[in-house]
Amino acid sequence: xxxxxxxxxxxxxxxMLVYDTRYRSYTIQIVVLVLFALAVAxxxxxxxxxxxxxxxxxxxGFLWQRAGYDIGQQLIPYNNDDNHFRALLIGLLNTLxxxxxxxxxxxxxxxxxxxLRLSRNWLVSRLMTVYVEMFRNVPLLLWILLSxxxxxxxxxxxxxxxxxxxxxxxxxxxxxxxxLFDTIAVTNRGTNIPSALFxxxxxxxxxxxxxxxxxxxxxxxxxxxxxxxxxRIVHSARATQEATGVRPVTWWKSILILFAPVIAVIVAxxxxxxxxxxxxxxxxxxxxxAHSFTALLIALTLYTAAFIAEIVRAGIQAISRGQSxxxxxxxxxxxxxxxxxxxxxxLRVIIPPLISQYLNLTKNTSLGIAVSYLDLRGxxxxxxxxxxxxxxxxxxxxxxxxxxxxxxxxxxxxxxxNSVQLKAR
Amino acid sequence: MAQGFNRTEMLPPLxxxxxxxxxxxxxxxxxxxxxxxxVLTLFGVAVIYLLLQSALPWWLNSVWNAESLxxxxxxxxxxxxxxxxxxxxxxxxxxxxxxxxxxxxPAEYWRPILAFxxxxxxxxxxLYSGQKRSLTILLGGVLAFLLLTLYLSAAPSSVFVVAVLxxxxxxxxxxxxxxxxxxxxxxxxxxxxxxxxxxxxxxxxVAMAGFAILYGVFRLASPLIGLAPAAGAGVVAAVLWWLYxxxxxxxLLQSALPxxxxxxxxxxxxxxxxxxxxxxxGISFSLxxxxxxxxxxxxxxxxxxxxxxxxxxFIRGVPLITLLFTASxxxxxxxxxxxxxxxxxxxxxxxxxxxxAYLAEVIRGGLAALPRGQYEAADALGLDxxxxxxxxxxxxxLKVSIPAxxxxxxxxxxxxxxxxxxxxxDPLKGVTQIVRADIDWKGIYxxxxxxxxxxxxxICFGMSRYSMYLERKLKTDHR
Numbered sequence: 036x037x038x039x040x041x042x043x044x045x046x047x048x049x050x051m052l053v054y055d056t057r058y059r060s061y062t063i064q065i066v067v068l069v070l071f072a073l074a075v076a077x078x079x080x081x082x083x084x085x086x087x088x089x090x091x092x093x094x095x096g097f098l099w100q101r102a103g104y105d106i107g108q109q110l111i112p113y114n115n116d117d118n119h120f121r122a123l124l125i126g127l128l129n130t131l132x133x134x135x136x137x138x139x140x141x142x143x144x145x146x147x148x149x150x151l152r153l154s155r156n157w158l159v160s161r162l163m164t165v166y167v168e169m170f171r172n173v174p175l176l177l178w179i180l181l182s183x184x185x186x187x188x189x190x191x192x193x194x195x196x197x198x199x200x201x202x203x204x205x206x207x208x209x210x211x212x213x214x215l216f217d218t219i220a221v222t223n224r225g226t227n228i229p230s231a232l233f234x235x236x237x238x239x240x241x242x243x244x245x246x247x248x249x250x251x252x253x254x255x256x257x258x259x260x261x262x263x264x265x266x267r268i269v270h271s272a273r274a275t276q277e278a279t280g281v282r283p284v285t286w287w288k289s290i291l292i293l294f295a296p297v298i299a300v301i302v303a304x305x306x307x308x309x310x311x312x313x314x315x316x317x318x319x320x321x322x323x324x325a326h327s328f329t330a331l332l333i334a335l336t337l338y339t340a341a342f343i344a345e346i347v348r349a350g351i352q353a354i355s356r357g358q359s360x361x362x363x364x365x366x367x368x369x370x371x372x373x374x375x376x377x378x379x380x381x382l383r384v385i386i387p388p389l390i391s392q393y394l395n396l397t398k399n400t401s402l403g404i405a406v407s408y409l410d411l412r413g414x415x416x417x418x419x420x421x422x423x424x425x426x427x428x429x430x431x432x433x434x435x436x437x438x439x440x441x442x443x444x445x446x447x448x449x450x451x452x453n454s455v456q457l458k459a460r
Numbered sequence: 461m462a463q464g465f466n467r468t469e470m471l472p473p474l475x476x477x478x479x480x481x482x483x484x485x486x487x488x489x490x491x492x493x494x495x496x497x498x499v500l501t502l503f504g505v506a507v508i509y510l511l512l513q514s515a516l517p518w519w520l521n522s523v524w525n526a527e528s529l530x531x532x533x534x535x536x537x538x539x540x541x542x543x544x545x546x547x548x549x550x551x552x553x554x555x556x557x558x559x560x561x562x563x564x565x566p567a568e569y570w571r572p573i574l575a576f577x578x579x580x581x582x583x584x585x586x587l588y589s590g591q592k593r594s595l596t597i598l599l600g601g602v603l604a605f606l607l608l609t610l611y612l613s614a615a616p617s618s619v620f621v622v623a624v625l626x627x628x629x630x631x632x633x634x635x636x637x638x639x640x641x642x643x644x645x646x647x648x649x650x651x652x653x654x655x656x657x658x659x660x661x662x663x664x665x666v667a668m669a670g671f672a673i674l675y676g677v678f679r680l681a682s683p684l685i686g687l688a689p690a691a692g693a694g695v696v697a698a699v700l701w702w703l704y705x706x707x708x709x710x711x712l713l714q715s716a717l718p719x720x721x722x723x724x725x726x727x728x729x730x731x732x733x734x735x736x737x738x739x740x741x742g743i744s745f746s747l748x749x750x751x752x753x754x755x756x757x758x759x760x761x762x763x764x765x766x767x768x769x770x771x772x773x774f775i776r777g778v779p780l781i782t783l784l785f786t787a788s789x790x791x792x793x794x795x796x797x798x799x800x801x802x803x804x805x806x807x808x809x810x811x812x813x814x815x816x817a818y819l820a821e822v823i824r825g826g827l828a829a830l831p832r833g834q835y836e837a838a839d840a841l842g843l844d845x846x847x848x849x850x851x852x853x854x855x856x857x858l859k860v861s862i863p864a865x866x867x868x869x870x871x872x873x874x875x876x877x878x879x880x881x882x883x884x885x886d887p888l889k890g891v892t893q894i895v896r897a898d899i900d901w902k903g904i905y906x907x908x909x910x911x912x913x914x915x916x917x918x919i920c921f922g923m924s925r926y927s928m929y930l931e932r933k934l935k936t937d938h939r
Contacts, residue, residue: 053688064763071767078794085793156497157490158504172920173913174874176888184905398779404881405889412781426789434778434786441777 082427095432097423098123104418106409107325119419126414127436133328133410134397134440137335141396142389144336145343152348163344170341175399178338183330183406186221193222196313218310220318225325227311227318234305250304257300261293268292327408331400339396343389350385351377382455390448394441401437411436518906521546524553528900551901552911558894559912562730562885568658568722570615572733574623575652577606579740581630582648585641587926595634595641603627649741656737658723662713666706674698726804730885732915737804739873742811746872747865749812750819751858755849757820758827768820775817780875783810788882807879815872822868826861827853859934866927870920887912 052062086093098120105115110128113121152163170178198209213220220227233250268288276282311321354377362372401412409417411433420429478484491501521540526532529548536546552559561569581602588594606623615623633640650664674694682690714720729737756768775783787806792799830853838848858865880889892908895901 050686053686060761064761067761067767068763081796082793084797088797151500154497154500155490155493156500156504159500162504162507168921169917172870172874172917172924174877174888174916176877176880177909177913177916180889180892181905181909184909188903188905394776401779401781402878404781412779416782416785420789427793430782430786430790434782437779437782438774438777442773 086427091425091427093427095428097419097425097428100423102419103422106414108328108409119415119423122419123411123415123432126409126411129328129408129414130397130400130403130410130412131440133331133335133400133403133408137332137339137396137400138393140332140336141339141343141392144340146347148340149344149347149351152344153351167341167344170338171345175334175338176402176405178334179331179402179405182333183326186326186330187223190221190223193220193224193313193317196220196222196318218308220311220313222318224317225323226329227321227323229308229310230320230322232307232309234307235303253304254297254300257296261296265289265292325408327403327406330406331403331408335396335399338399339392342392342395346385346388346392347381350381353384354380379455386448386452386455390445390452393448394444397440397444398437518545518547522549523547524549526550527554529902529904548904548907551895551904551907555891555895555901558891559731559887559908561733562891563728564724564730564733565722565728568724569613570610570619571655571658571721573609573613574606574615574619575655576736577602577609577623578626578648578651579736580605581627582645585638585645592634592638595638596631599627599631599634603631654721656724656729656733657726658721660710660714660718660720662710662717662719663706666709666713667702670698670701670706673701726802727884729804731887731891734804734879734884735873735876735887738808738811738876738879741808742815742872742876743869745808745812746815746819749816751823751854753816753820754823754827757824772817772820775814776821780811780814780878781881783814784878784882786810803882803884807882807884811872811875814875815868818868818871819865822861822864823857825864826857826859829860830856862927862931862934866923866930870923873920873923874916887915 052058099118101115102117102119102122103115104122106113106122106125106129108129109125110132111125113125148163148166152160152167154160154163196209196212202209218229239248268285272283272285309320311318311323313319358376358380359372362376367375400410403410404412404417407413415429415436416433420426423429475481479488492498517540521536521544523532523535523546526535526548527550529551532546532548532550536544540546557566557569561572564572581599584595584598584602588598603624606627610620610623630641630644647668650668654661654664674697676694677697678690678694681693684690685693753768753772756764757772759765759768784807787810788803791806834852834856835848838852843851877886877888880886885891885894888909892912895908896904
């Protein structure tokens with residue numbers, strides 16, 4: 036301490052700004068700040084000059100002009116008379132739906148593969164190693180393009196599904212048939228899946244800029260309510276266990292509360308499936324899922340699953356054997372060992388890298404452009420940009436949206452991560 | 461004592477029971493230990509059977525000599541029956557040069573080949589620093605590769621002689637002073653730039669002279685005005701050199717001593733040549749930038765810290781595609797009116813930034829993993845900031861993060877395929893689409909993707925194996 040106070044007090048020399056550690060960090064920071072400000076000013080100045088030279092101005096008014104292009108996959112109603120902003124929303128929803136489904140499927144597949152890779156079965160663990168290495172070391176773009184090409188070139192044409200009277204008489208099978216109890220038809224134009232219809236549906240509510248499908252929201256609300264009630268049941272069971280040492284049997288209550296209300300609501304609204312069927316030259320009814328969506332989803336799932344498998348494997352391997360041995364010594368059965376001892380500790384290792392895989396998957400959805408999937412990149416950063424010629428605004432807006440999606444995902448996942456982290460100290 | 465009942469010698473050991481030895485033991489333990497394992501084994505066998513059933517005939521019926529896909533199919537039908545499937549590798553045979561070089565003029569193929577071979581010579585001192593034996597083997601491999609490929613690509617004989625002399629010179633240098641080989645690594649970027657893009661030999665030489673001027677000014681000025689101002693003066697001198705003196709000097713030298721090779725425009729680059737140019741440049745520049753960013757993020761100075769955090773989080777938060785589009789669409793807004801520089805260079809800059817932001821996070825993890833005592837020990841020894849980082853902190857932090865650093869590099873190399881979206885001809889989308897658009901090869905899909913995928917796999921898998929080797933080599937703990 037005396038060292039610092041004994042430092043020379045004989046006035047301030049300019050060289051102390053560089054050589055005295057008390058002032059040096061201020062000097063460096065001020066220099067950095069000035070350089071940064073100069074760089075920003077230079078970029079802004081250039082931008083202003085360039086915009087003026089091209090006769091453009093910086094404003095987002097174009098978002099309210101008529102878009103004038105069609106989008107194949109739309110989760111909320113849209114037609115080409117709507118404005119660019121609504122096209123942007125459609126694109127954003129398309130991005131999000133691929134990202135969410137991809138995260139779910141990739142997690143399921145990745146956990147399965149990661150666990151199987153640790154299996155003591157030599158053959159299966161080798162197979163899974165081959166899978167992981169194959170998908171990790173080859174670009175994602177290849178998997179997207181390959182799945183798309185295979186889906187659109189190998190699958191049969193709609194007319195191959197046709198069954199004519201002559202064929203029935205001759206006892207011949209058609210060249211192609213529908214899958215899964217004749218509900219799904221994969222043709223070279225897309226995948227036809229059944230759609231859910233409600234005979235006594237609740238209709239829709241128009242909120243001006245967006246219309247809500249009440250059937251969907253009612254079912255969602257019922258599911259949310261069931262989950263909440265189920266959590267209360269489990270919670271009270273745990274309280275009873277802690278108080279008396281005996282855990283009440285709850286599994287049948289849980290199943291009942293989770294599934295009965297939803298089924299009741301669905302039946303009450305008159306649920307039935309509209310199954311696609313061959314009419315004329317094409318399949319009618321149901322929903323046509325474009326191959327661009329399917330290919331993107333398949334490729335993202337397979338690719339990210341390989342990374343998730345490695346994360347899961349590393350997480351489980353990070354738990355020392357002593358932990359499971361101690362659990363067995365306490366007399367816990369294998370499944371309770373897994374649930375109570377291994378998983379809570381492994382999750383702590385697994386979750387942070389898992390979050391970054393989810394982020395990667397979300398950002399990788401922008402590769403959908405390779406198969407003309409109209410996501411945010413395809414609408415705002417593609418057709419809208421080309422039609423309006425507003426590169427600066429479109430790119431900035433798109434980056435901002437991607438950035439906020441990323442930050443939101445990491446914020447939500449970090450909250451979850453904090454809830455499973457060690458609470459010690 | 462009843463001696464008759466006691467043995468006097470040991471019994472020979474019996475062999476273990478048949479279920480406990482050899483292949484049967486291995487099968488029992490590894491494939492059929494529990495009922496669940498039996499199910500898994502059967503499942504695995506079924507998967508392998510299905511894969512082989514569909515793919516094996518296809519591989520066995522491969523056709524290597526044909527003019528078009530329809531001809532391939534005729535040959536397969538003629539040799540293996542009308543319903544048989546067969547791979548049509550004839551397409552690769554006809555078009556391999558486009559997958560490797562894009563539209564690079566065939567007469568100049570020796571240039572990328574030479575650059576590629578010398579790449580390993582330049583990497584050698586980095587990969588195996590100071591190990592005479594590994595260096596000799598690697599350089600010998602480079603020599604053999606160059607002899608073979610330059611012969612096959614019909615390179616001019618003068619090139620042949622120069623290349624062989626160069627590698628032999630390096631081999632001799634390795635035997636005497638292996639440490640000096642790093643000088644070739646430092647000169648390699650300029651050499652490769654000249655080989656690939658061509659033009660006057662003087663432009664890379666004069667550009668490199670800028671670095672010599674930087675160093676010279678720094679050495680001359682540092683005793684007079686101190687280290688930091690001298691470094692600043694050096695940078696200013698070098699920038700002035702590049703801005704105002706570079707071009708006239710090149711023109712002067714070129715008119716006095718003309719020596720040039722044909723210039724190749726960037727739009728003729730393609731295929732793996734493009735992927736490797738972008739990948740290697742991105743990797744070598746992103747590591748130092750990533751280290752600086754990581755140190756900036758760990759810094760005590762709030763302004764430096766927040767600038768680093770902002771840069772890292774912004775780059776990591778947006779997809780690479782949007783950054784590439786920035787390179788192709790927006791850079792013209794941000795730069796002074798009338799500037800227009802090469803699209804490959806722009807893409808390399810953005811890819812480098814992208815990888816650097818990821819590397820910064822990886823290295824930050826390594827820095828955070830170091831015990832506090834290491835920092836304190838470095839302070840206690842009286843080392844200043846940069847010496848402490850260079851001698852104590854970074855060697856340990858980088859060692860911890862090697863696997864993650866290499867997987868970031870692998871990711872960067874795989875991401876080079878995305879340049880297809882800004883109009884460059886990457887091997888995957890660019891070249892493959894050109895091939896598939898050809899009337900002769902319309903409808904081919906497995907073969908090009910398998911070919912390109914296999915090359916990517918080899919490179920990326922090789923990198924991950926090297927990182928495992930490096931981890932073992934640098935391992936200093938005894939666990």
